[in-house]
Amino acid sequence: MSRRRILEPECLLAMVQKTLQIRMAGESGEGVLSTGELITRAAARAGYRVLTSKTNPAEIKGGHATFQVCLGPVPLLEAKDELDVLVAFNEEAWQKSGPDLRPGGLLIYDSASFQPPQDPERSQYAVPMTGIARDRLKFGLAKNVVAVGVVAALFDLDREVLCELIEQKFSHKGAEVVARNLEALDAGRDYVREVLPQEALFSVEADRRSPTRMLLNGNQALSLGFLAAGCSFFAGYPITPASDVMEFLAVQLPRIGGVLIQAEDEIASLGMVLGASYTGARAMTATSGPGLSLMVEMLGLASMAEIPCVILDVQRAGPSTGLPTRHEQSDLFLAAVGGHGDSQRLVLAPTSVADCFVQAVNAFNLAERYQVPVLVLSDTVLASRMTDFERPDLANLPRWERLEARPTGPDFERYQITESGISPMSLPGTPFGQYVATGLEHNPRGLPRYDAANHAAMSDKRFRKFSKAALEAPEPFRQGDPDSELGLLTWGSTAGAVASALQELERRGVRLEMLAPRMLWPLPDHQVGEFLERKKRVAVVECNRTGQMATLVASRYNHPFGLGRINVYGGAPFRQAELVQKIEEWCQHVR
Amino acid sequence: MSAENTHPATEDYRSQERPTWCPGCGDFGVLSAVHGALSQLGIPPEKIVAISGIGCSSRFPFFLSTYGIHGLHGRTMPITTGVRAAGHGLHVFTVGGDGDAFAIGGGHLLHAARRNLDITYLIMDNSVYGLTKGQASPTSALGYATKTSPRGTTDIPLNPLLLAMVAGASFVGRAFSGRPKELTRMIVEASRHPGFALIDIFSPCPTFNKVNTFKSYRDEVADLPKDHDPSDLMQAMNRAACESPRYLGVLYRVQRPTFLQQLEHLKTGTEADRPRLLEDLFDEMR
Known part of the structure; x- marks a missing residue:
C-alpha cells in the first residue's frame, strides 16, 4: 500500500479559511453523487451552511459526473469557481476538474486508478481507495465510503453523525452491509490520520446558531412547498429534471388522501389537473420544457375557462430534446406568452432553494385567488x-382560497363581470351553480357567445385579474447599492450568481444594484418599472441566447438607453469570474 | 339514496339553450335518450358533470342542466380522469364524436380504457367531420370521397368496438340513434356499470354524410343473438368485427377493479393528516 505523503504543512496552513469548496469527480454510477451527499449531509448537521452543485451525464451508466459542496459559517449564494479540494476517482475526473483546483489546493486521488504528474503548486495526496476497499475490506463497493472517511477526517467531521447517516442509508440492505460500510468509513479516516501530520487539517468555521435547519435540494423544497400549500392532486409524465418532484409526491399524496396519476403524456397531465381543479382540488403538474410545449393548448383552456392550476417547469437546455441534464433559462417566452390568443397566466421564478418552498406556496395561492394558471420556472x-x-413555520403560511359561489336561485353567472375580474366559482355538487366550463368565448353565464362587445368585455375582465395579481407579486430579491446609477435585472437561480458577483465587485469598488423579480409575468411595474426609472443604465443577466427576460422587459418599458444584455448559454450557469468580468466590461462600456 | 326518491323529470335535465345541430341530426336522438336515462337514474342535475371535446356532438353539455366541461378537441379522457379522481359524489359521463374520440383523442382513449376509468363514454359516431364541414373521419369507409380526400380515403376505417376491447374497456356496446328506447336502456345500464363503459352510437349526419344515413344504418344493423355471452371476449370480438350485420347491443361486459377503487386502495390517510406528515418530513429531511 502506497503511503506517499506529499502534503506539506506550509500549504495546509493556507487552508484555514472561511469557506471550503470540495468536488468529487468520477464515472457516473460509481457513487460520486452519493459520496457527495453523505459529506454534505454530515457537514450540514455539524452546523455548516452548505451549497452544492452537480453535473451528471444524460446516460444512466457511465460518463463524467461531479458533485461539489461549498461549506462555511454563513449562508452561501453561489458556488465558487475554484476548488480547495478535489477528490478524483479516475484520470478523466482529474483531467476535467484539475484546472479548477486553486493553487495551494489539495488533490486526493485514487492511486489504484491513476497517477497524476507532480504539481509544485498543489498538494497531491494518493489514497488507495480501491485498494483499501477491495484488498483490506474485501468489499470493492465501499470505495466511496472510504472516500467519505478521507474527506471527513480532513476537516474533522463528527464520526457519530456520519455513522448515523451510513446506517440510515444502508439499513435496508441489512446489518452486514451497514457494518462493512462503517468499517470503510473508519479505514478512510484512519488512513488520513496516520499519514497526515495533524488532525483537523482544515479549520472552517461553522454556524451553530440554528440547529433546526434542514437540508434540501430545489426539487425537494418545491415538493414540500406544494404539499404545504394544500396540493391534493398531481398528474404528470416523467421528464428530466422534474421527475423527482413526481416521485416524491407519489409517496406523500396518498398519505393525506390525495391522488397522483402518471398520465400518458403532458397534454393529458394538464388535462387531468384542470378536471381535478374544476371540482375544487388544489391541483398541479410538473414538467420540463418539452412537456411544457405540449401543455400549451391546455394553458389556453385554463386561461379561458378560468380554472386554477399550478405548473412547475424545471427548465433544461433546449430547444427540442436539447441537453436534458444541462442548465438554461430559456422557457420564459413559452411560459409567459406561448400559445394562441390573448391569454393570461402568471409566471413565478424562485431565486434560491429556500425560495423554491415559498414560491410553491405563492403559486397555489395566486392560482386559487385569481383562477389562473400559474407557472413556476425553476431550473x-x-x-x-x-x-x-x-x-x-406551517402555522404562519399564508393561505388564499378560491372565491366560491353558493347561489340560492337560478341564472347563476359563473363568469360574472366584476371590478377585480374575479368571479365566484361554483363547484360541482352545489345546487343552482351549474355551468359549462368552456374554451369558447362565453357570456357571464358561460354560454358560447361570439359578439364583439362580449368578447371585449370578457377579455377585459380576465385581464383585470392579471393586472391585479401583479400588484400582489412577491417581494423581489434586491441586493447592492440602491443609489447606484447602474442596475442589473436578473431572474431565477442566476440571482444568486449576480448577488455573489456584486459582493466581489463591491470589493473592487464597483457599485451596482440588482433586482430579481420573483414574479416575471406580468412584470410588476412597481418593482421592475420603478427600478428602471431609478437607474441610468440597466443590463439583464440571464442564462439563454435570446435574452428572454430582456425582451419582455423591453416590450413593456421604454428605457432611454435600451437594455444591456449579459448572457451565457453553454448549458452551464455563469462562472463567478466570468460573470464579474462581463459585468465590469458592461460598466466600463456604459460609463 | 334520497336522490333516487325524488325522481326528477326528463325536463329537469334540459337547459334553455337550443341545440345547434342541423335538422335531422342523429344527435337529437342521443340527447333525448340521455335526458331519459338521467331521469331514470334519478341523479340531481347538480351532481352530474357532462364532459365533452370539440365538434358538433361535443356541444352536448350546453343542452343539459347539469355541470359540464366543454374542453379541448380530443382531450375528453384526461379531463374526465381528473374530474373523476378528485371529485366526490359526482356522476360523470363523457360525450363526443368519432373524430374527437379516435383521431386526435385516440391516444388518450386507450389509457382511459386500460385504467378502467369509472365513466360512461357516449360516442356519437357519424363517420364524418361535421363542424369543419365534411372531411373523412377515422370511421369513414375506405374510399369515402370528401373535400380533403377528393379521390376517396386510402385508410381503412377503425373499429371502435374492437379498439375499446383490446385497450381494456370493461363494457362495450353499440347503439343507434334511430332506436332511442334501446339506446336509453343501454345508457342506464352503462351508467350502472362499475368501470369504463363505451357506447359507440351510430348518429347520422344528414348534412355531410350521404353514405351512412338513417336508412343505411337501418338496413345494416341487427340485434345481437339471444344467446350472446358478453363475458366471452372472443365471441364479443367476432361479433364486433362482423360487418354484415352490424350488431347492436352490449357486446362485452366484465367486472374488474376500477380506477377509483384502486385509487382508494392506495390512500393511507386523509387531509387531516397533512400537518403531521409535513412536520415528519421536516424531521426526516436533515
Missing part, C-alpha cells in the same frame, strides 16, 4: 442544488 441548477434550509 436544473436549483433542482439538484442542496442547501441548508430554515424549518418552515
Whole structure:
C-alpha cells in the first residue's frame, strides 16, 4: 500500500479559511453523487451552511459526473469557481476538474486508478481507495465510503453523525452491509490520520446558531412547498429534471388522501389537473420544457375557462430534446406568452432553494385567488442544488382560497363581470351553480357567445385579474447599492450568481444594484418599472441566447438607453469570474 | 339514496339553450335518450358533470342542466380522469364524436380504457367531420370521397368496438340513434356499470354524410343473438368485427377493479393528516 505523503504543512496552513469548496469527480454510477451527499449531509448537521452543485451525464451508466459542496459559517449564494479540494476517482475526473483546483489546493486521488504528474503548486495526496476497499475490506463497493472517511477526517467531521447517516442509508440492505460500510468509513479516516501530520487539517468555521435547519435540494423544497400549500392532486409524465418532484409526491399524496396519476403524456397531465381543479382540488403538474410545449393548448383552456392550476417547469437546455441534464433559462417566452390568443397566466421564478418552498406556496395561492394558471420556472441548477434550509413555520403560511359561489336561485353567472375580474366559482355538487366550463368565448353565464362587445368585455375582465395579481407579486430579491446609477435585472437561480458577483465587485469598488423579480409575468411595474426609472443604465443577466427576460422587459418599458444584455448559454450557469468580468466590461462600456 | 326518491323529470335535465345541430341530426336522438336515462337514474342535475371535446356532438353539455366541461378537441379522457379522481359524489359521463374520440383523442382513449376509468363514454359516431364541414373521419369507409380526400380515403376505417376491447374497456356496446328506447336502456345500464363503459352510437349526419344515413344504418344493423355471452371476449370480438350485420347491443361486459377503487386502495390517510406528515418530513429531511 502506497503511503506517499506529499502534503506539506506550509500549504495546509493556507487552508484555514472561511469557506471550503470540495468536488468529487468520477464515472457516473460509481457513487460520486452519493459520496457527495453523505459529506454534505454530515457537514450540514455539524452546523455548516452548505451549497452544492452537480453535473451528471444524460446516460444512466457511465460518463463524467461531479458533485461539489461549498461549506462555511454563513449562508452561501453561489458556488465558487475554484476548488480547495478535489477528490478524483479516475484520470478523466482529474483531467476535467484539475484546472479548477486553486493553487495551494489539495488533490486526493485514487492511486489504484491513476497517477497524476507532480504539481509544485498543489498538494497531491494518493489514497488507495480501491485498494483499501477491495484488498483490506474485501468489499470493492465501499470505495466511496472510504472516500467519505478521507474527506471527513480532513476537516474533522463528527464520526457519530456520519455513522448515523451510513446506517440510515444502508439499513435496508441489512446489518452486514451497514457494518462493512462503517468499517470503510473508519479505514478512510484512519488512513488520513496516520499519514497526515495533524488532525483537523482544515479549520472552517461553522454556524451553530440554528440547529433546526434542514437540508434540501430545489426539487425537494418545491415538493414540500406544494404539499404545504394544500396540493391534493398531481398528474404528470416523467421528464428530466422534474421527475423527482413526481416521485416524491407519489409517496406523500396518498398519505393525506390525495391522488397522483402518471398520465400518458403532458397534454393529458394538464388535462387531468384542470378536471381535478374544476371540482375544487388544489391541483398541479410538473414538467420540463418539452412537456411544457405540449401543455400549451391546455394553458389556453385554463386561461379561458378560468380554472386554477399550478405548473412547475424545471427548465433544461433546449430547444427540442436539447441537453436534458444541462442548465438554461430559456422557457420564459413559452411560459409567459406561448400559445394562441390573448391569454393570461402568471409566471413565478424562485431565486434560491429556500425560495423554491415559498414560491410553491405563492403559486397555489395566486392560482386559487385569481383562477389562473400559474407557472413556476425553476431550473436544473436549483433542482439538484442542496442547501441548508430554515424549518418552515406551517402555522404562519399564508393561505388564499378560491372565491366560491353558493347561489340560492337560478341564472347563476359563473363568469360574472366584476371590478377585480374575479368571479365566484361554483363547484360541482352545489345546487343552482351549474355551468359549462368552456374554451369558447362565453357570456357571464358561460354560454358560447361570439359578439364583439362580449368578447371585449370578457377579455377585459380576465385581464383585470392579471393586472391585479401583479400588484400582489412577491417581494423581489434586491441586493447592492440602491443609489447606484447602474442596475442589473436578473431572474431565477442566476440571482444568486449576480448577488455573489456584486459582493466581489463591491470589493473592487464597483457599485451596482440588482433586482430579481420573483414574479416575471406580468412584470410588476412597481418593482421592475420603478427600478428602471431609478437607474441610468440597466443590463439583464440571464442564462439563454435570446435574452428572454430582456425582451419582455423591453416590450413593456421604454428605457432611454435600451437594455444591456449579459448572457451565457453553454448549458452551464455563469462562472463567478466570468460573470464579474462581463459585468465590469458592461460598466466600463456604459460609463 | 334520497336522490333516487325524488325522481326528477326528463325536463329537469334540459337547459334553455337550443341545440345547434342541423335538422335531422342523429344527435337529437342521443340527447333525448340521455335526458331519459338521467331521469331514470334519478341523479340531481347538480351532481352530474357532462364532459365533452370539440365538434358538433361535443356541444352536448350546453343542452343539459347539469355541470359540464366543454374542453379541448380530443382531450375528453384526461379531463374526465381528473374530474373523476378528485371529485366526490359526482356522476360523470363523457360525450363526443368519432373524430374527437379516435383521431386526435385516440391516444388518450386507450389509457382511459386500460385504467378502467369509472365513466360512461357516449360516442356519437357519424363517420364524418361535421363542424369543419365534411372531411373523412377515422370511421369513414375506405374510399369515402370528401373535400380533403377528393379521390376517396386510402385508410381503412377503425373499429371502435374492437379498439375499446383490446385497450381494456370493461363494457362495450353499440347503439343507434334511430332506436332511442334501446339506446336509453343501454345508457342506464352503462351508467350502472362499475368501470369504463363505451357506447359507440351510430348518429347520422344528414348534412355531410350521404353514405351512412338513417336508412343505411337501418338496413345494416341487427340485434345481437339471444344467446350472446358478453363475458366471452372472443365471441364479443367476432361479433364486433362482423360487418354484415352490424350488431347492436352490449357486446362485452366484465367486472374488474376500477380506477377509483384502486385509487382508494392506495390512500393511507386523509387531509387531516397533512400537518403531521409535513412536520415528519421536516424531521426526516436533515
